[in-house]
Amino acid sequence: xxxxxTIILTGFDLLLSATxxxxxxxxxxxxxxxxxxxxxxCFGLLMAIAWVRMHAPDVALAEAAIGAGLTGPLFLAAxxxxxxxxxxxxxxxxxxxxxxxxxxxxxxxxEASPLMWxxxxxxxxxxGLLIRTVWIIPRPLPGLAQQTAAHLGASGVxxxxxxxxxxxxxxxxxxxxxxxxxxxxxxxxITHAPFPPRLPDTSPVQKSAVRLLLPLICLTGGxxxxxxxxxxxxxxxxxxxxxxxxxxxxxxxxxxxxxxHSLPLRMGxxxxxxxxxxxxxxxxxxxxxxxRFPPEQAGAFLLFLEAACAIxxxxxxxxxxxxxxxxxxxxxxxYQTDQPDTEKEGS
Amino acid sequence: xxxxxxxxxxxxxxxxxxxxxxxxxxxxxxxxxxxxxALTKADNVGLxxxxxxxxxxxxxxxxxxxxxxxxxLVLIASSASCHLVxxxxxxxxxxxxxxx
Amino acid sequence: MIYVxxxxxxxxxxxxxxxxxxxxxxxxxxxxxxxxxGTSGLAILLVLAQxxxxxxxxxxxxxFSLLAALATMTFVRRVWYEEEKNDDS
Amino acid sequence: xxxxxxxxxxxxLFVFGLFALISCPHPLRKILGGNVMSTGIFLFLVATxxxxxxxxxxxxxxxxxxxxxxVSVSITAVALVLATRLQQSANRAMNRREKKNEGGAAEx
Numbered sequence: 029x030x031x032x033x034t035i036i037l038t039g040f041d042l043l044l045s046a047t048x049x050x051x052x053x054x055x056x057x058x059x060x061x062x063x064x065x066x067x068x069x070c071f072g073l074l075m076a077i078a079w080v081r082m083h084a085p086d087v088a089l090a091e092a093a094i095g096a097g098l099t100g101p102l103f104l105a106a107x108x109x110x111x112x113x114x115x116x117x118x119x120x121x122x123x124x125x126x127x128x129x130x131x132x133x134x135x136x137x138x139e140a141s142p143l144m145w146x147x148x149x150x151x152x153x154x155x156g157l158l159i160r161t162v163w164i165i166p167r168p169l170p171g172l173a174q175q176t177a178a179h180l181g182a183s184g185v186x187x188x189x190x191x192x193x194x195x196x197x198x199x200x201x202x203x204x205x206x207x208x209x210x211x212x213x214x215x216x217x218i219t220h221a222p223f224p225p226r227l228p229d230t231s232p233v234q235k236s237a238v239r240l241l242l243p244l245i246c247l248t249g250g251x252x253x254x255x256x257x258x259x260x261x262x263x264x265x266x267x268x269x270x271x272x273x274x275x276x277x278x279x280x281x282x283x284x285x286x287x288x289h290s291l292p293l294r295m296g297x298x299x300x301x302x303x304x305x306x307x308x309x310x311x312x313x314x315x316x317x318x319x320r321f322p323p324e325q326a327g328a329f330l331l332f333l334e335a336a337c338a339i340x341x342x343x344x345x346x347x348x349x350x351x352x353x354x355x356x357x358x359x360x361x362x363y364q365t366d367q368p369d370t371e372k373e374g375s
Numbered sequence: 376x377x378x379x380x381x382x383x384x385x386x387x388x389x390x391x392x393x394x395x396x397x398x399x400x401x402x403x404x405x406x407x408x409x410x411x412x413a414l415t416k417a418d419n420v421g422l423x424x425x426x427x428x429x430x431x432x433x434x435x436x437x438x439x440x441x442x443x444x445x446x447x448l449v450l451i452a453s454s455a456s457c458h459l460v461x462x463x464x465x466x467x468x469x470x471x472x473x474x475x
Numbered sequence: 476m477i478y479v480x481x482x483x484x485x486x487x488x489x490x491x492x493x494x495x496x497x498x499x500x501x502x503x504x505x506x507x508x509x510x511x512x513g514t515s516g517l518a519i520l521l522v523l524a525q526x527x528x529x530x531x532x533x534x535x536x537x538x539f540s541l542l543a544a545l546a547t548m549t550f551v552r553r554v555w556y557e558e559e560k561n562d563d564s
Numbered sequence: 565x566x567x568x569x570x571x572x573x574x575x576x577l578f579v580f581g582l583f584a585l586i587s588c589p590h591p592l593r594k595i596l597g598g599n600v601m602s603t604g605i606f607l608f609l610v611a612t613x614x615x616x617x618x619x620x621x622x623x624x625x626x627x628x629x630x631x632x633x634x635v636s637v638s639i640t641a642v643a644l645v646l647a648t649r650l651q652q653s654a655n656r657a658m659n660r661r662e663k664k665n666e667g668g669a670a671e672x
Contacts, residue, residue, distance in 0.1 A: 033476045040483045041566055045573040047490055052577050052600050054497070056584035061592050062554070066496055066505045068596055069546055073516040074489075075603060076535065080523055082570060082610050084626045085531045090633050092535050096513075097542035099599070099637060101549035106644040107592060108553045110651045147586050155579040162575060162612075171613055171622035188623035193630060204631045211638035215645050231462055237455035237544065244448065245541050252534065260531035264634050265538070272542050279552045341634070348641030351648070384477065387522075391484060394515060398488040401495050401511060407503050410495075414507055418514045425518050429525060441533050442521070445540045449514060452544035456510060459551040460503050467555075469501070 041081060048074055065103045072096035085260040086189040089252070093268035094345075101275060102349055109351070184326025186258040193262065194330050198319040202304045205337055208344040209301050219352040238280045245273040253338045257327065263300075263334040267341025274346035290354045293343055300340030307333055383431030386424050393421030406472035407464050411457045418453040422446060478526030485519045506550045513543045570611035577604030591647035595640060602636045 051074065055067035072095035079088035176188050176196070183191035193201050249269040256262030307329065311320045321329045393416055400413020426446045430439045492515075495508040517539045524532035581601025585594055606629045613622040 033479065036476065036479045036483055038565065040479060040486065041569055043483070043486055043490065045569055047486075047493075048573055049576055049580075051493075052580045056580055056588065056593065056597055056600065058497075061590060062502055063496065063499075063505060064593060064596055066509050068599070069509050070493070070496070070512050071600070071603075073512055073539075075607070076539075077486075077516060077519055077523075078570065078573075078607065079610070080520065080527075080529070080532060080535070081566070082607075082614050083529075083621050084610050084629070085529060085535065087606075087610065087626050087629050087633070088532075089535050089538060090630050092538045093542065094633055094637050095603070096516075096539070097545055099640060100509075100546045102637075102641060102644060103592065103596070104546070104549050104554050106648050109648045110592070144587050148583065151579055151583045151586070154582070155576070158575050158579070159572065162571060162608075165612075168615070169612060171615070171620065172624045173615075173620040173622045176623050189626050189630065192623050192627035197624075197627065200628070200631050204634055207635050208638050211642050214642050218645050219649060231459055233455050233458045234548065237451055240451055241448070241541065241544065244444075248537060248541055252538075255534070260534055262630075264630055269538060269541060272545055275545060276548065279549050281552070345637070348638065351641075351645055387477075387481060390518075391481065394485060394488050394518065397511060398492045398515075401492050401508060407501060407507070410504060410507060414511050417511060422514060422518055425521065429521055432525060435530075438530060438533060441537060445517070445521075445533075445537055448537075448540040449517065449543060452540065453510070453514070456544050456547035456551070457507075459548065460507060463551050463555055464501075464503060 044074060044078055044081065048078065062107065065100065065107060068103065069096065069100035072099060086187075086262065086265070089260055089265040090268065093265055093272065097272055098268060098275065098345060098349070101279075105349065105351065182323045182326070184321065184323065184328075184330050185256070187256060187260070187262070190256045190262050190330070190334075194333060195321065195326065198304075198308075201337075202301070202308065202319070205300045205304055205340065208341060209297060212297055212344040212347045215348060215351065216353040220354070234280055238276050241276060242273050245269060245276070249273070249338065249342070253334050254331070256334055257331060263337035264341060266334070267338040268345060270338060270342030271345035271349070274342065275349045278346070278350060293347070293354070296343040297340050297347070300337040303333060303336035379431045383428040386428035386431065390421045390424035390428065393417055393424065397421060407469060408461060408471045411461055415453055415457055418449055422449055476526070478522045482519045482522045482526060485515050485522065489515045489519075502550075502555060506547055506555075510543065510547050513539060513546075517543075566616075567611045567614040570614070571608050574604045574606070574608030574611055577601070577607065580604070591650065592644075595643045595647065598643070599636065599640060602632065606632055 048071065051067050051071045055064045055071060058064050058067065072091060076088045076092040076096055079085070079091055176192060179196070180186070180188060180191055183195040185191050185195070249266045251266075252261040252269060253263060253266035254261075256266070307321075308319045311318055315322060397413050397417025400416065401410055404410045404413055423446055426442045430442050433439050433442065489512050492508055492511055496505045499505060517536045520532050520536040520539065524530055524536070578601050581597045581599070581604055584597030585601065588594055588597060609625045610629055613625045615621055
């Protein structure tokens, strides 16, 4: 019975890793970029299952929400922004109509063929070196499992991953929230969002589906944040689920959304880093060290911190999807040097 | 094994052909509309039987509620997105396949 | 053990379905195949939750089910909107 | 066994991603390659620290990977916006050039 279980599990692992590798190869070598994006979405789905097999449910949850959920739409939206211009460009050249949209890129890659072979050989050598290095690592590797388990009581939460993230290595997480904010600031300063064109034929089915899903998504996001203290979950997963709600709102073109002022958005995005920083400073005052919490109230502190982080993570990820500063935020007309060439939809 | 557990296993076994037929239909059916039909068989009936089976094995009401919620959510998501795809396909002028 | 076998079977159907992503022919077919994988992956997670005795996987499946519509809706609303895109792109 | 399998999978994913990052000319595919690369590293990190007994699984690599996933999605988003802007301005310049050529042809 037990050996049969091992055999089936090994078969599962083998099939899963072979499929992952095959998918990665397909997504990098397939001729069509849309196909590659679809492969990437499937890759994210299967990665979540691989994390489960590694007994890392927290990572699997983050991968399910971010890798399988959000990154695919990010790529799809970017693809559309790129392709629209290419299609317009093709109008000047009716001969090319049947060609692949990314033909330009294909041709250049074929020209660079000898160089490609050199790069491939170098990469293979590198891969061999890496595999050899991994092979000679002395096993079993030392780990921090015992130390983490020993200090779990002082951290204020029961989930070891959350304890490591927010208490033991709070610096990392603080800087990470800053990175998210920085990413959002970068995007907002690069471009303003070509705000969702109000497509003429929004289906009523979609609207009611979004209306049904939205409260449930928000509820689940909050539940995941709350649950992070003692089981799988936490600020990142909850935040990612919350951002999915915003992305759903963005893609179904609810009318009030583009007119919303960005001030609440900014406040929400800054909330997480701000709370984190003030907690850090509070730690200096009360405990004489940056980011240290009194063990008795640590649970409450961490929950507060997680809630704030989840809000700002959700808003930042949604800002990533929107891909720019909200247009309603601009005092004057958007920057228009060579607008005549671009197509303005819906206006 | 108790009777609910056996019924649960049978229900999971019933679910598997639906998943298989979803995939086979995806591969064998001639056009996008019929493929949507195959897809929803796996989504609705297959997952429904699977979740029924798992509910019978579960020993916690909270888990049962979550499982049923998952099924309802998948129903909403799959019906809405299949509707959108079919609608857009019709608008783009893709003709439904007929026997001729 | 039965559950892991069921999960293996579901994974096999996922791998089979990938032929549709390669074959196309329209972009929508590929997207719908990806959606089918979402459902199958969710089923794999649920079965593994029972088989590996990890009830927290049900939360992951819940997240999957919440986000199932996201990619397809983005696709329909954003990518597949243009008329006259050569369908076998 | 399982950890070796998955850590080598992670390594090979990393190499695939690296190769794509160098060799693919399309910006979107470069970004996809970077994503595959980072996923490979994550898989390698977690798989190498994986133990068969569930009690002694190390949470530190998992927390690091969790951080890494969020950082990589922000990098992806910024890279996508940059690539889109690049593509749009390149297309615009190309359109202008072709228009000029057409105009010249019509006059001449």
